[in-house]
Amino acid sequence: MFKLGWVVPEVKESINSFVKYGQKLTHVSPTWLRFDSNADLHLTVTEEEMHRFLEIAKEKKVKVVPLVVNERFDEGVAGSILGNKKMQEKAAEQLVKFAEKYQVDGVNLDFEGVFGLWRYEYTEFVGKVSEELHRLGKEVSVDVVCQTAPPKSIDDLKENMSGNFEEIKKMLSWADSYDYEGLGKLVDQFILMGYDYHAMGSEPGPVGPLWWIRDVLDYTLKIVDKNKVVLGLPFYGRGWTSIDKMRVEDWEPRNPMSREPMKTAFEAGFELGKAYDYREIKEKSRYFIKSGINPEENSPWGVWELEDGKMTIVYYDDLESLKKKISLVREYELLGIAFWRLGHEDERIWDVL
Template identity: 30%
Template sequence: MRKGIIGNIIVAICILAMGFQYTAYGQRINTGYIYFGDKHKYQDAVNNTNDSLDTVYPSYFDIDQDGNLKITETLDQDFIKDMHNQGIKVVPFISNHWDRNLGRKALSNRYNLSDQIANAIKEYDLDGVNIDIENVNDADKDDYTDFVKILSEIISRDKEISVAVAANPNGWTYGWHGSYDYEKLAIYSDYIFLMAYDESYIGGPEGPVASISFVENSIKEILKYVDNNKVILGIPFYGRCWKEGDSYGGYGASLKRIEETVSKYLSDVVFDDRSKSVKATVYKNDGTYIYWYENEESIIEKIKLVEKYDLKGSGSWSLGQEDKSIWNYYSRWLDGEYLVDIYDHWASDSIYSMIDNEIMNGISNMYFAPNDNLTRAQAAVILTRLLEIDDEYVSSDSFDDVSKDYWAYNEIEIAKKYGLINGKEKNKFYPNDPITREEISAMLSRLIKDDYRDDSIEFNDVNDNMWSFDYINKMSSMDILKGYEGGMFYPNRNLTRAEMSTIVDRILKYNIEYIK
């Protein structure tokens, strides 16, 4: 067996002795299959990933008609050496390419095939094997499990054994899905690669390749049998296409090609919020086509599930099919950083604090808009979240310009009830107006119990004749709002979302008491 304390110690020692990259328990990894194109394309596929890969699964191992190992023409020892120089493992996948007869030939020849795989790993300095035998069925389950067990006994312990399994949100135990004994496969392998795609398929009805519910339910099912630290979530770098009026469709296409098609023709593109997938209706000269596929936003939604269920990492089928722009941020997404406009922002730490404390959110899955002005309505929402009274429902209609169907109606009414906000004029709140520094000083002063003030604090643009003088003094005395160079406070300057993040973060760090 490949598990146990002694075995793990041996693996760690061997890897460190080899100088090879070692991934600690709990650290997320990213893997990717490479299948399409000649061997020269493999290097390009990796180069595009912006150092985001830990392991590649190249198409080096096929199965011949007798169930023996067949080395493909794409095997390239220069590529293997280059990957090792970059700290990337090379773990070829062995596949029957959906041919049931070949799959069964391989399983019936599993002793010889296992020896051949082990020898090839040694000969070509590979880092293990990924098993991707598909379209056998429940009658083959025991042979499939035994094949992986044999490999685990003869392949060096410092090499990876991983198994690709079908998404199974319904817990089916028959047909193709029934060929996997998940619990035993996890015992004899290092990782289970969950192919969380092909919810819609060639010849089937139109729909997403991997809706978020399909993916999440597949994760929940596999976790009944497999430890989360052994599961790699597979993400599709392809979509499918149907032509309206045709009785047959669902043809696969790379994300890159779909994006090119959508940009070339008149298209209606929507992000389907229910499935968290992209749907494009494309109007070509010969008819209307429907594409379901992934983009950055839908991929982020899937990677969030890696974090939610604390999985080992993510993987993709297959490298080279994607728009390479996703690699600009992929590593950050895998680390739980999803908002692309706050990377390296001066207020990023405070913004993450706001998100972690559920006080502020992004304006979408990908953007926080840190440099946008904070609106008066957003400020009211933040104050009520600080008070932790957001579940309270009031119906007072305090302001003529805030209707019951306004997104922040309840929070504005709560803030008014607790005396945190006032209107700008009689019965008017102006919820969409940007909030100024003096206005937020007033709101926060009403929120915070402490009445501390320091009369020695002076600003060149603040005097005791101003309505906001006492509020500004209190906030500056407590170091919650600070001035600028030259002794300026700029009371009428609009406050940005990033600035509000830093202000509230200071309040949290000071553990300040609020009016409740």
């Protein structure tokens, strides 16, 4: 089974997790590379750090496919590259040179943001990168924000809004940036980011609820070859702290089957959410005054009170919830699994991988 883990080099716990458990993976994707608006490729680590990591991966017999992002997930950066064929070629050429120079096994493309206006140009760019790297015998994977329905038609948006790009962008979501069918034909691995259903700016709720992941897979497998699909799962949890004093009795988990629009964090009375790793959550669990798990979501949650009368609600994944989500790989006959990110996890998960 294909098993990929993302590693953030500047986070000690992430590196330590790879050193300890990396041999359980087939692929590792260190977050090394970013493009700026001039299509210049930048390293986020020193060459010495990179070579040291490559040696560790070689010892563990794990393929290295560095993550490649548009700087700050900025739509303007994505658009400046994707909207110009020469810039696309420049960016693709730099990735090829990097892969040849450092003898990595491929790249993991992770352009994100509201760049749906260049949806098909992104497919074109991924095609250029794939063609060149495949010629060298290297792999290309792409990370996509999850869809459960076709993305909005760009042509329809342009027609209905008289081509006003600023207004069009307001109508697009991050998920609208991807041409599933086109991308799926070009890459070796099509990685679904099965997390951030409830994101930093949303009301409290599970990061990757089971029912939603099933909806995503049911939709995706109508379009993309299951032998290329990789299910990305979160090792992290997310917690939201109330803006003002709040009693635990005044909060109830959102009905997962609710037809009501999801509220923002502020509308629900909470600050922006923050990521928690499992060790932090395990420590906080001693102070849970209310906890539970909805079987349709399959994500545990807990609540603790703060001294100032506020409260924090955290949703997370532990060994049992992750095992159930990982079982979807066999149920749907997918290529494999990926985890964002190493260092956040319940370490018991490595015993079942």
